Amino acid sequence: MSAGPAILVTGGAGYIGSHVVLALLDAGLPVVVLDDLSTGRAEAVPPEVPLVRGSTGDGPLLRATLRRHRVGAVVHLAASLVVPESVARPLGYWRNNVANTLALAEACVAEGVTRLVFSSTAAVYGIPDRLPVDEDTPCRPINPYGASKHAAEGLLRDAAAAHGLAVVALRYFNVAGADPAGRAGQRTAGATHLIKVACEAALGLRPEVAVFGEDFDTPDGTGVRDYIHVTDLAAAHVQALRHLAMGGDCAVLNCGYGRGHSVREVLRAVERAAGTRLPVRLAGRRAGDPPALVAANGRIRSTLGWRPGFDDLDRIVAHSLAWEGRLRGTGAQLRRGLPR
Numbered sequence: 001m002s003a004g005p006a007i008l009v010t011g012g013a014g015y016i017g018s019h020v021v022l023a024l025l026d027a028g029l030p031v032v033v034l035d036d037l038s039t040g041r042a043e044a045v046p047p048e049v050p051l052v053r054g055s056t057g058d059g060p061l062l063r064a065t066l067r068r069h070r071v072g073a074v075v076h077l078a079a080s081l082v083v084p085e086s087v088a089r090p091l092g093y094w095r096n097n098v099a100n101t102l103a104l105a106e107a108c109v110a111e112g113v114t115r116l117v118f119s120s121t122a123a124v125y126g127i128p129d130r131l132p133v134d135e136d137t138p139c140r141p142i143n144p145y146g147a148s149k150h151a152a153e154g155l156l157r158d159a160a161a162a163h164g165l166a167v168v169a170l171r172y173f174n175v176a177g178a179d180p181a182g183r184a185g186q187r188t189a190g191a192t193h194l195i196k197v198a199c200e201a202a203l204g205l206r207p208e209v210a211v212f213g214e215d216f217d218t219p220d221g222t223g224v225r226d227y228i229h230v231t232d233l234a235a236a237h238v239q240a241l242r243h244l245a246m247g248g249d250c251a252v253l254n255c256g257y258g259r260g261h262s263v264r265e266v267l268r269a270v271e272r273a274a275g276t277r278l279p280v281r282l283a284g285r286r287a288g289d290p291p292a293l294v295a296a297n298g299r300i301r302s303t304l305g306w307r308p309g310f311d312d313l314d315r316i317v318a319h320s321l322a323w324e325g326r327l328r329g330t331g332a333q334l335r336r337g338l339p340r
């Protein structure tokens with residue numbers, strides 16, 4: 001794609017958004033970020049990228065941003081995304097993930113923006129009957145986070161049919177890792193994601209890692225997830241935009257490797273990478289957690305020509321650990337011997 005109208009990245013100051021921004025810049029595309037910095041960080045946005053501070057729920061701000069930056073397409077990542085928090089605070093999730101996505105869709109339609117890539121999630125599937133789960137599997141979310149993302153997919157599908165807003169919804173499985181060159185990573189304070197938590201524990205920044213349930217119907221009883229490297233995921237966004245720019249059809253695409261790892265396997269990988277034993281505590285199941293989620297990824301391969309570059313748990317963990325070390329100023333020791 002040649003440089004043309006800008007790509008608006010909502011949530012571009014967040015973990016995945018900052019990697020999407022890098023992937024777009026690497027592809028030579030002009031980018032503008034809109035972020036309310038509720039969980040994101042201004043320093044995650046490269047200095048050459050304009051950062052509009054505000055909410056996706058602010059219609060006038062959205063419309064002014066689309067106009068001022070001559071936005072041609074949107075990547076919509078801004079959301080609330082912690083499963084147990086969504087169980088405790090469902091209405092905030094419906095507001096941010098549904099009402100604010102509606103405001104964004106309205107602004108796009110009003111300003112004539114016709115292409116949007118949406119961050120959806122494997123949480124829309126709930127507890128699927130069969131694994132790996134493909135995109136035609138009925139969606140039966142089991143927590144408000146998944147339900148709100150499923151509803152947002154629905155409103156975008158209707159906007160696509162009626163208003164010509166072409167949408168690719170990417171259903172991410174479990175995103176982990178960090179930019180291999182060390183330019184970005186997961187900065188969120190108090191993160192709850194397993195690999196980040198385990199890396200922090202390996203660096204002595206947390207007293208322990210809790211294993212949420214050992215009585216699932218999985219090979220070792222712990223939860224199984226399909227962990228995808230954030231750099232592979234970011235590349236999928238560039239390819240989805242390219243697909244839409246070339247007149248490709250709307251699509252819903254799983255983003256995962258098609259292979260699951262248990263909590264125990266992840267913890268062993270972190271121990272290998274860090275060269276230390278983790279303090280582990282067995283805890284009960286966490287509200288809203290399905291036993292296993294693994295992606296069927298044939299559709300993203302055939303639709304976008306997407307191919308994974310980092311499909312290896314040890315590399316994902318090594319990149320997460322290297323980033324965590326860099327963030328805490330201990331990178332010098334950790335970088336030694338890590339795979340790129």
Ligand SMILES: NC(=O)c1ccc[n+]([C@@H]2O[C@H](COP(=O)([O-])OP(=O)(O)OC[C@H]3O[C@@H](n4cnc5c(N)ncnc54)[C@H](O)[C@@H]3O)[C@@H](O)[C@H]2O)c1
Nearest residue numbers: 011013014015016036037038039040055056078079119175
């Ligand atoms: N991390 C995962 O494993 C995962 C898995 C599936 C889907 N997702 C989806 O990926 C997207 C990004 O997640 P992330 O892990 O980078 O989280 P994150 O919290 O790091 O990023 C979210 C960003 O959106 C911003 N934001 C939130 N609400 C906003 C609003 N109303 N207006 C403007 N900005 C707002 C936050 O400040 C933050 O910068 C989300 O849509 C999430 O649902 C993440």
Ligand SMILES: O=c1ccn([C@@H]2O[C@H](COP(=O)(O)OP(=O)(O)O[C@H]3O[C@H](CO)[C@H](O)[C@H](O)[C@H]3O)[C@@H](O)[C@H]2O)c(=O)[nH]1
Nearest residue numbers: 081121122123173174192193194197210211212223263289
């Ligand atoms: O301290 C922890 C954290 C997690 N887990 C377990 O590790 C697995 C992964 O949990 P994460 O919190 O890392 O991720 P989730 O699977 O809950 O959710 C993530 O992936 C989902 C899709 O699979 C959604 O998209 C969601 O946004 C995103 O947070 C689960 O079995 C969970 O119970 C632990 O045992 N201990």
